[in-house]
Amino acid sequence: MAGVHGHGATHVRDARQYGDLVAIADPRPPEDVDVPVYPSLGELLAATEVDIVVISTPIQTHVPLAELALRAGADVLLEKPPTASMAEFDYLSKVLAETGRACQVGFQAQASAATLQLARLVADGGLGEIKGISATGKWLRKAGYFDRAPWAGRRTLNGVAVVDGAVTNPLAHSTAAALLIDGSLGVDDIRSVETELFRANDIESDDTSTVRITTTRGTSILIAVTLCAAEQAEPAVIVHGSRGRAVLNYTTDTLELPDGSQTLGRANLLQNLVEHRADPAVPLYCSFAATGGFTRVVEAIRLADEPTPIPDTFIRWQGEGPDRHPLVHDVEHWIDRAANELSLFTELPAPWATH
Ligand SMILES: NC(=O)c1ccc[n+]([C@@H]2O[C@H](COP(=O)([O-])OP(=O)(O)OC[C@H]3O[C@@H](n4cnc5c(N)ncnc54)[C@H](O)[C@@H]3O)[C@@H](O)[C@H]2O)c1
Known part of the structure; x- marks a missing residue:
């Protein structure tokens, strides 16, 4: 395990459940562990x-750590986003080819039966002609979230x-889930990416954004997200088909279809990697190659102008100290409209986007 605090705690539990946790690497050593800890x-x-290295560390450390693990002969479970640029993605693809090792990426929604069922339904034409796919995210993140680590909310760190x-x-x-549902996971499956990045927090990166991805099969995928909502809501991926609408809540594995809704299970990414090692015929739920399309979106955002x-006048602040957080005026309404109309914020237009 590399990186055990933050999200790494989940991986420590999984490592004990699906394998034997043999050692931990973290410059901030955890307390009370029964395995050797290295800095x-x-x-x-x-x-x-x-056999396997799980990497749950800051984004900018992913490639060097993954390369170390792969060259040492280990397979890797690498947290998302796997790389911060297309050049890094190409580099790690080469290391994977050279070493012949496997890399699963930590997009756990790709292992959800709900995501996979919706992808099959779309591919089989069950929702008719696909007019577009949209994804909404209305989250609330406080100052403590951005203050937890030097890399949080950064576009670059030390260059x-x-x-x-x-x-x-x-x-x-x-x-990632929207691209899977469209069958557009690969690096060559993306025709264009339009970005509109905004921020209410005093950070470098975006906290309120719309992005429109056009895939080579011609689907418009509209992502509308904020970290400045009034309250935390479940993210949703919505497929707009000529025979109706389907909504995936990937955090609860719930699928709402025109004829009713159902909650399904999900596989575990580490368990799947263990099974893949034992039998390479078992496919990975989220191979490194299957994050190429996603990385094209990362690259577009990396190259975009600053948010x-x-x-x-459009922001209301609430809370104090680590609880302080901005509310962007009516952001939930504009996110829903962007998702329903497959439009960017300035096309609607959201008043704070064109001010
Ligand atoms: N799959 C998910 O749903 C999910 C959720 C949250 C975070 N993440 C991802 O997990 C990763 C970690 O995120 P976080 O929010 O827990 O970060 P964090 O900064 O809060 O914690 C990172 C951990 O890595 C350790 N670390 C830093 N540099 C290291 C190094 N060189 N070697 C070993 N350990 C090192 C830190 O001490 C800390 O324990 C990121 O890629 C993030 O995007 C994924």
Whole structure:
């Protein structure tokens, strides 16, 4: 395990459940663990033989750590977003080809039976002609979230790409799931990416954005997300078909179809990687190659102009200290409209986007 605090705690539990946790690498050593702890993955790999390295560390460390693990002969479960640029994606693809190892990426919604059933329904024409796919994310993140680590809310850190924005990191599963549902996971499956990035927080990256992806099969995928909502809501991926609408809630594995709704289960990404190692005929739910399309979106956001600050007149601040957070005026309404009309914020137009 590389990186055990934050989201890494979930992986520590999974590692104990689906394998044997043999060692931990983290510059901030955890307390009360019964396995050796090293300050770096290099030191861990020099001292320990491991089958799988789980990497749940800051985005800008993903590629160097994954390369270390792969060259040491391990397979990797790498957290999302796997890389911060297309160049890094191409580089790690080469390392994977050279080493012949496997890499699963931590997009757990890709292992949801609800996501996969919706993808099959779309592919089989069950929703008729697809007019578009949209994804909404209305989350509330407080100052403590951005203050937890030096890389949080950064586009770059010490000249290295991080791209930690609403679309590419906290709500990244929305884009990944929408691409899976369209059957457009690969690097060559994306025709264009239009970005409109805004921010209410005093951060470098975007916290309120619309992005329109046009896939090579011609689908418009509209992502509309914010971290500045009045309250936390379940993210949704919506398929607009000529025979009706389907809504996926990937955090609860719930699928709402024109004829009713159902909650399905999900597979575990680490367990799936363990099974893939034992039998390569078992496919990975989210191979590194299957994040190429997603990385085209990361690259577009990395190359986009800096996010536009939302004027103060459209922001209401609540809470104090680590609980302080902005509410963007009517942001929920504009996100729903962007999703329903497959439109960018300035096309609607949301008043704070054109001010
Ligand atoms: N799949 C999901 O739903 C999900 C949810 C949250 C975060 N994440 C991803 O998990 C990763 C970590 O996010 P976080 O929010 O927990 O970050 P964080 O900064 O809160 O924690 C990162 C952890 O990595 C450790 N670390 C830093 N540099 C390291 C290094 N070089 N080697 C080993 N350990 C190192 C830190 O000490 C810390 O324990 C990110 O890629 C993030 O996008 C995924």
